[in-house]
Amino acid sequence: GENVEQHPSTLSVQEGDSAVIKCTYSDSASNYFPWYKQELGKRPQLIIDIRSNVGEKKDQRIAVTLNKTAKHFSLHITETQPEDSAVYFCAATRDTGRRALTFGSGTRLQVQP
Amino acid sequence: KAGVTQTPRYLIKTRGQQVTLSCSPISGHRSVSWYQQTPGQGLQFLFEYFSETQRNKGNFPGRFSGRQFSNSRSEMNVSTLELGDSALYLCASSPETGRNSPLHFGNGTRLTVT
Numbered sequence A: 001g002e003n004v005e006q007h008p009s010t011l012s013v014q015e016g017d018s019a020v021i022k023c024t025y026s027d028s029a030s031n032y033f034p035w036y037k038q039e040l041g042k043r044p045q046l047i048i049d050i051r052s053n054v055g056e057k058k059d060q061r062i063a064v065t066l067n068k069t070a071k072h073f074s075l076h077i078t079e080t081q082p083e084d085s086a087v088y089f090c091a092a093t094r095d096t097g098r099r100a101l102t103f104g105s106g107t108r109l110q111v112q113p
Numbered sequence B: 001k002a003g004v005t006q007t008p009r010y011l012i013k014t015r016g017q018q019v020t021l022s023c024s025p026i027s028g029h030r031s032v033s034w035y036q037q038t039p040g041q042g043l044q045f046l047f048e049y050f051s052e053t054q055r056n057k058g059n060f061p062g063r064f065s066g067r068q069f070s071n072s073r074s075e076m077n078v079s080t081l082e083l084g085d086s087a088l089y090l091c092a093s094s095p096e097t098g099r100n101s102p103l104h105f106g107n108g109t110r111l112t113v114t
Helices: none
Strands: A004-007 A008-015 A019-025 A032-037 A045-051 A056-059 A061-069 A072-077 A085-093 A107-112 B005-007 B008-011 B019-024 B031-038 B042-050 B053-057 B062-069 B074-078 B087-095 B107-112
Touching: A004 A085, A008 A019, A008 A032, A019 A085, A019 A107, A032 A061, A045 A056, A045 A061, A072 A085, A085 B042, B005 B008, B005 B087, B008 B019, B019 B087, B042 B062, B042 B074, B074 B087
Parallel strands: A008 A107, B008 B107
Antiparallel strands: A004 A019, A019 A072, A032 A045, A032 A085, A056 A061, A061 A072, A085 A107, B005 B019, B019 B074, B031 B042, B031 B087, B042 B053, B062 B074, B087 B107
16 A cells, blocks of 8 residues: 655744655555645644646645655745644545545644744 | 534543544535544544445454445444544545545544543
8 A cells, every 4th residue: 555754753944944844655656645734733734735747836835846756745835934833744645536545644843933 | 614523522432332423524525534643653544435335445443434324424433442542533525526626624533542
């Protein structure tokens, strides 16, 4: 089955700096890669996703890049703000319905004001 | 639109007991998936239901089961509870159609097994 590794497990940045979280996956058939943000005590919420036929996708301060050859994808957050502090999870799936996700272990991002 | 609703929010059970958790998806969403979240194992897929049928299943023992009703509401059941079943159980719904249909998670049910 799929295996997703995520690094780093914790990340501390100063407000205004950029943050990068990296994930690698094992199943070359995986074709959908979402990123979820989970604030303390709250539900995971989708922040951005990318399909395997796209190399990069941006949404305001957030971007995701995908390298299919190397089987890795990354989340980039620019101009970080204290409200970006949360745990971020990457995921991958080959499931055409995109519901059976394999998640990474999570990255705790702390943005220092 | 109301979000995904899970009940109860908290549950304390004893080893060997069984438990049933409930999930009401977003109105119009016909697919319901269940995930287990623990500090050690992270988020793990349990199963997915659509039109009252289990469509996909993760790598969990048979003690974990679920069902979906005609109104798309879903329940999951864990029998013969073990200490290791203590976790946050998350339900997620999504529309059936469309490739761009991400999962919408509920707030979860926190199960503690003593």
